[in-house]
Amino acid sequence: MLTAMPTASPPPSSQARPAPRDRGDACPGTLRLHAADDGALARIRIPGGVLTTRQAEALGCAARRLGDGDVHLTSRGNVQLRGLRAGCGAELAEVLDTAGLLPSWDHERVRNVVASPLSGLDGVGRQDVRPWLTALDTVLCANEAATELSGRFLFALDDGRGDVSGLGADVTVRAIEDGGAWLTPGAVRVAAGDAARAALAAAEAFLEAARSHGTKAWRVSELALSDEEMAHLVRRRLAAERIDHQEHPEPTGVTGGPRLGLVGDALSVHVPLGRLTPHQWEALTQVAGIEMRLTPWRGVVVPTPDLTAELAAASLDRLAAAGLVTEPGSAWLRVGACIGRPGCAKAHRDVRADAARTLDAGNSAGPSLYWSGCERRCGRPHGEHIDIIATPGGGYQLSATAPGQNTRTLSVGDPSRIRAALAAITS
Structure with a gap:
């Protein structure tokens, strides 16, 4: 049975401020493991998603030896290892430290940086953000105050094409036409050479604001400040750091x-x-020459500057044979899901199996879908999509919001009727 329940549209994000935090976040890391139903979980920050092949091999080895064998990608281009056996924390840390994935043990949970994955590879961006990425990770790990950032605080480095600018980061730096960089919060232009320092200054302004308001806010959006007030604090911090800046309109295009x-x-x-199964991860590491880049869209970019067109095509065929999506027409591109059962005790269903059963492989059109095992909706993406949320009775609730319209919801008691519900809610 499908039951329609129209609800009011939520207020804009600038008005919908979460309640103030009174504790630090419990976000897992490499040194702080999370106990899940399928074993311990480690979340390994990979700034910009950039891995050398040696680091990728170390991650794959750790997943096979200590966990369930798979490498799980997050919506921030990070990696999770699941099913870790009890007492393996020290061994895991040693493996990752040796591979150069733990440059600072004090900062390992705050190295949350997304960056344009194709930057410097396809000639589209206005600036290669790799120097920004290296510099930001360096100054972040060298800054003692940065350890106060939550494991959810996010930096975004956009090469001007507007890909990661739309991911709702707390601090965004975007290349602009005149060769400089646009920074928000702050809405200012800074010199490209100051991009990393400016991003860190914006994060420090956030920490200062959180302290002055007596809250342990995890994200900029949780501060009880208007955009103008936050911009003022960032500009004041930039001035204190002697970083030249000027007001600048937000770049267009996402x-x-x-x-x-x-x-x-x-x-x-x-x-x-x-x-990623062990076979898929091995296929990627073998195709990669020097590095691979994990994307916030749960994809992988492999730089191939020295491959001929024939060898590149053969490599793509190999990755497709391993079960990875290489063609733009796949319906998998619009489907995401949390871990669900049996990995999560709070999940009401095996949402990944349900998503695979419901997938219409021949239909790549339509809205993005995100399947959640419970109302927490862990890993829910930023932007417009349809939520498919498992309910305690074994069914699902679908929720869709279109710009300028009220939220539409449908309850589905029988999971086999999801396709009909999707047709109804999008009609």
């Missing part, structure tokens, strides 16, 4: 993730539900 296939000097693939 795009999505990288297209698939051979893109410039890179191969781009999508990972269904963000879960």
